[in-house]
Amino acid sequence: MNFLLSDEQNALVDTVRALLRDKCEPTHVHKLFDTPGDAVFDAELWAALCEMGIPAIPVPEEHGGLGLELIDLAILAEVIGAFAAPVPYLGHAVATIAIARGGSEEQKARLLPGLASGEKLATVAFDEGQSRWTPADWALSAASGVLTGTKHLVPNAAEADLLVVGVKEGFAVVEKGADYTCARVDSADRTRPVDTVNFTGAAAELLAEGAGAVDAVFDAAAVLLAADAFGGAEHCVEMSVEYAKMREQYGQTIAQFQGLRYQLVKMALNTEPTRGLYWFAAHAWDALPDKARHAAAQAKAQVTDNYLQVTRDMVEAHGGIGFTWEHDAHIYMKRAMFDWTWLGSPGRHRLRAADLAGW
Amino acid sequence: MELGFGAEYDAFREEVRTFIKSHWPPADGDMKSRENQRVFIEAAIGQGYMHRSIPKRFGGSEQEPDIGKAEVIREELSRARAPSARIPGNGLVVPTLLEWGTEEQQERFIAPTLRGDIIWAQGFSEPNAGSDLASLRTRAELTPDGKTWIINGQKIWTTGAHFATHMFCLVRTEPDAPKHAGISYLLVDIRQPGVTVRPLVQMTRQKEFSEVFFDNAETPADMLVGERGKGWNVTRSTLKHERSGIAAMTWPLSMFRDLVKLAREVERDGRPAIKDQRIREELAGIEGELLGLVYSTYRSTSLDVHGQGGDTFTTMRKLFMTELAGRMSKLARDIVEDGFLDMSGERLKWIERFMISLSMSIAGGTSNIQRNIIAEKVLGLPRDRAPERTGGATA
Numbered sequence: 001m002n003f004l005l006s007d008e009q010n011a012l013v014d015t016v017r018a019l020l021r022d023k024c025e026p027t028h029v030h031k032l033f034d035t036p037g038d039a040v041f042d043a044e045l046w047a048a049l050c051e052m053g054i055p056a057i058p059v060p061e062e063h064g065g066l067g068l069e070l071i072d073l074a075i076l077a078e079v080i081g082a083f084a085a086p087v088p089y090l091g092h093a094v095a096t097i098a099i100a101r102g103g104s105e106e107q108k109a110r111l112l113p114g115l116a117s118g119e120k121l122a123t124v125a126f127d128e129g130q131s132r133w134t135p136a137d138w139a140l141s142a143a144s145g146v147l148t149g150t151k152h153l154v155p156n157a158a159e160a161d162l163l164v165v166g167v168k169e170g171f172a173v174v175e176k177g178a179d180y181t182c183a184r185v186d187s188a189d190r191t192r193p194v195d196t197v198n199f200t201g202a203a204a205e206l207l208a209e210g211a212g213a214v215d216a217v218f219d220a221a222a223v224l225l226a227a228d229a230f231g232g233a234e235h236c237v238e239m240s241v242e243y244a245k246m247r248e249q250y251g252q253t254i255a256q257f258q259g260l261r262y263q264l265v266k267m268a269l270n271t272e273p274t275r276g277l278y279w280f281a282a283h284a285w286d287a288l289p290d291k292a293r294h295a296a297a298q299a300k301a302q303v304t305d306n307y308l309q310v311t312r313d314m315v316e317a318h319g320g321i322g323f324t325w326e327h328d329a330h331i332y333m334k335r336a337m338f339d340w341t342w343l344g345s346p347g348r349h350r351l352r353a354a355d356l357a358g359w
Numbered sequence: 360m361e362l363g364f365g366a367e368y369d370a371f372r373e374e375v376r377t378f379i380k381s382h383w384p385p386a387d388g389d390m391k392s393r394e395n396q397r398v399f400i401e402a403a404i405g406q407g408y409m410h411r412s413i414p415k416r417f418g419g420s421e422q423e424p425d426i427g428k429a430e431v432i433r434e435e436l437s438r439a440r441a442p443s444a445r446i447p448g449n450g451l452v453v454p455t456l457l458e459w460g461t462e463e464q465q466e467r468f469i470a471p472t473l474r475g476d477i478i479w480a481q482g483f484s485e486p487n488a489g490s491d492l493a494s495l496r497t498r499a500e501l502t503p504d505g506k507t508w509i510i511n512g513q514k515i516w517t518t519g520a521h522f523a524t525h526m527f528c529l530v531r532t533e534p535d536a537p538k539h540a541g542i543s544y545l546l547v548d549i550r551q552p553g554v555t556v557r558p559l560v561q562m563t564r565q566k567e568f569s570e571v572f573f574d575n576a577e578t579p580a581d582m583l584v585g586e587r588g589k590g591w592n593v594t595r596s597t598l599k600h601e602r603s604g605i606a607a608m609t610w611p612l613s614m615f616r617d618l619v620k621l622a623r624e625v626e627r628d629g630r631p632a633i634k635d636q637r638i639r640e641e642l643a644g645i646e647g648e649l650l651g652l653v654y655s656t657y658r659s660t661s662l663d664v665h666g667q668g669g670d671t672f673t674t675m676r677k678l679f680m681t682e683l684a685g686r687m688s689k690l691a692r693d694i695v696e697d698g699f700l701d702m703s704g705e706r707l708k709w710i711e712r713f714m715i716s717l718s719m720s721i722a723g724g725t726s727n728i729q730r731n732i733i734a735e736k737v738l739g740l741p742r743d744r745a746p747e748r749t750g751g752a753t754a
Contacts, residue, residue: 001427001664002361003657071360241738255741261734262727265678268738272672273679276654277647283360295650302647350643351636359619359633359642 003279005075013075015052020083023048026328029191032086033331038184039193041156042086049087050118058096063112070097070220071282074227078278081231081339084331086191090224091123091155095164098124098217102171104208111162111173120161124221125151125197126343133344134352135166135214142172142204147180150198153342157195158182165199170210171217178202189338191331219285219296222343226278226299229307229339232332233271236310239328240264240317260317267313270306277302294356301349304339311336362657364427371428375435378406383441396442397474408432409444410473413453418470426664430605437609448478448519452527455544459585459593464546468525480549482514482528482571483594490728492529493538493591497573499530499545506580508532508545510553510573516722520556520569525549533588544590546582553577563714564702604656604676611680611687614712615649618642618687618694621709625694632694641690648683652676671737677719678729684716 005013023045032042049055057072059065073093080089096115099108099122114120127133128140129152140149147165157163163174174180179202182195207213241264244255254260281299284292311333315322322329340346382402385395403409404420411429413419422428436443446453453472456465471477488495497512510530520526526549533541549556553576558566585593622633622642632638655672662670672679691709692699698706699713720726734740 001364001430001657001661003654003661004360004665004667237738241740244740253741256743258731258743261738261740261743262730264738264740265730265733268671268733269675269679269682272675272737273648273651273655276658277651279360279658280362280650280654283362287360298643298647298650301643302651347640350640350647353643353646354639357643357646359622359639 003276005071009072009075012072013079016049016054016076016079017082019048019052020045020079020085024083024085026084026331029084029086029331030326030328033190038158039187039190040086041088041159041191041193045085046087047118049089054089055092055096055118056116058093058100059112059116060100060108063100063108063116065100065112065116069282069286070223071279071286073220074223074278074282077224077227078231078234081228081335082235084191084232084235084328084335088121088123088156088159088192090192090221090228091160092121093224094124094217094221095122095162097220098164098171098210098213099173099207101216102207102210102213107173107205107207115162121156121159122162122164123155123157123160124217125154125157125163125165126218126221127152127154131344131348133218133348135218138166138168138214140165140199141168142206143169145204147172147174147199147202147204150196152196153185153194154182154197155192155194157197158184158193163197164207165204166214166218167204167206169206170212170214171207172204172210173207174199174202174204178204187338188334191335192338215293216285218343219281219292222296222300222349223278223281223285225339225342226274226281226296226303229303229336230271230275230278232335232339233267233274233303233307233310236307236314236329236332237264237267237271240267240314243318263313263317267310267317270310270313274299274303274306294353297349297353297356300343301346301353304336305346308333308336308340364430368427368431372431372435375408375432378403378408379435379439379441383439390440399442400444403436403441403444408436413457413469413473417457417465418473426660433606444473446472447475448472448523449481449527450479451481452479452546455527455584455593459544461581463581464584468546477525478519478523480517480520480523480526480569480571482517482526482547484516485513486515490725493542495529495531495542497528497530498534499532499543499578501532501580508578508580508582510545510547510576510578512573514571514573515559515568517556517569517571518567520549520571521558521566523549526571527584529590529594532590536588539591540588542590543587544584544593545578546584547576547578549576551576561714561718563711565711604659604673607676607680608653608656611649611652611683614684614687615645617708618645618691621691622694625698627694627696638690638694641693645683645686645690648679648686652679652683674736675729675733677724678726678733681716681719681726681729684712684719688713688716 056065057068061067099111115122161176165172165174180197180199182197185194187194244260245253247254277299281295284295315329318329321327382399384390389395407420407422410419411422415421453469456469483492485495499508499510501508526547528545529542530545531541532543553574555572557570559568560566622638623631625632627635659670659673692713695706695709698704731743735742
């Protein structure tokens, strides 16, 4: 039995962690969060991640990538979640997977190298409003080569060079400059901006094998969200524990008070056991296809649900300071709100898991 | 990543299967026969499949520790519904004797314990020493000739005392020593006039625990395990080899299977309860927790097998499973509804489970004690004011 990361994977995590420690400290995230106007991503940090080859991970080697697996992307999503890094990682990674899975050889050869290098930025458009996130919900059509209609909560659509849009036929690729408009949502999570995208007869190219790839791509997105949520939750537990050891009241550190100790234990109990859920879901996606869908639904449901609760507990554990804009707590709570919402609520994923279990 | 024990154990699994096939079910087909079970277990020990960490001279099979092999054996025995090597009564005494016992004690007790000829109860908890076990007051005094311990006091929550023949217990032998230093570990034959066993009736109407009264009970001086006054350290022994949380997942997994079955069976508003959205969602929520348990256990086991540190889940496991059992039994309650009250009815098992899930929050270290341990060991919070804790002793 070896349900562990490899040495190479641990090294990858360490490298990215070191980069984020250097370039994405909390004060930096706050500065970006506080920039007035529409939320923006951290272009310099994203460039550094691209420099390291991160976007190349899911791209096959013959198309300029590293040809690694979802688990490799997921463990980095965990690190990005832990640092609340304001980078367009999620949308870009999922869009890349969609093309790698759903594109013809010609489409892959044309589109993937630019995504692998990070020269081009991509994203995915799934939600059609009222929480219609899943491939079965997609009603927009690109059969005629043009796309009309609205997609919601699209990460970084305004900045993206390429939109992979979920449609009835599978996936449609829409390039920057086509007929669509983006309206930035005043989203709680300013580290991962989202847009409402209105397509008005935009030129759209269907991915040749898109129809067969939609479920797997949706599942991959769910796994990456769960991984982000685990990283964030673990960070919140650590932060709360450190604060408890330092903060003094009644002449002693608050870590001495059993009531608070038990709150911290509850946070840990809501966090640590969820790591395996996202690990397994990623592993199943890579290696155990008949278990992948259910595992992804469960990971998204459980980890993102717990993350949001852990961020609430963190605010309680910090008291007044945790409720302020200047503290990190709200940034994590808002990332947890994103992870909870995006792809549909945990409750919806539990019902999907129930369907997939054949109940 | 490799879940399960994989290809490297395939040959071993085949070997175990072949062995079981030729020995079980028994020739006469009687799987309940004690004699048939005994014969099977003896043969399995001969093959190195049972009591693997126990030396051959004490009736074990003395194998190199290997969690993978242990797990394969467990799976295959369970698949074939073959007898397992479970020691009747409290088997914790065996690793304790292997670590601390004299050669004489080991020889006298281990093999008969494995065979079930001697059945042990654990005498730790007392009416005023539960979580704070070290405040125990049962005392033992050596007779002037130095040959016999005379024991007086009371133990409680003693599992299976009414069918046990012997008890391993903690007693105060050095009344003047500090709390922890005055305790010794004694072996006592409890089928003697100075010992009275009074079963306690649980809220489930079952009798699993007893109170045990010592009124000038006796045990020979050489029934002391470890040194006088060092009994506290002796209790720290656990099975060092082939510990794995995988076996511990058996009951929550089977309880969950039962729960799904229940939700399919019971009708609610004219359709199976499992079709009710709220029930489905909660069932899936429970399954999510259960998967967390399963994969975390795989990770902990992997860290153990590969000699790596960083395992924190094992410390959390008991509390996690306790809360999970509570959540499962509450969903069962919501499913059975009217059936929740009739203790002679068809849903008795779930009424019992509703109550029994509570006993998990008490036995073997209460949930609050677990929280204390997690706070210190996992979160690294400063030690609580209580000087030392073992986590209670109900067993």
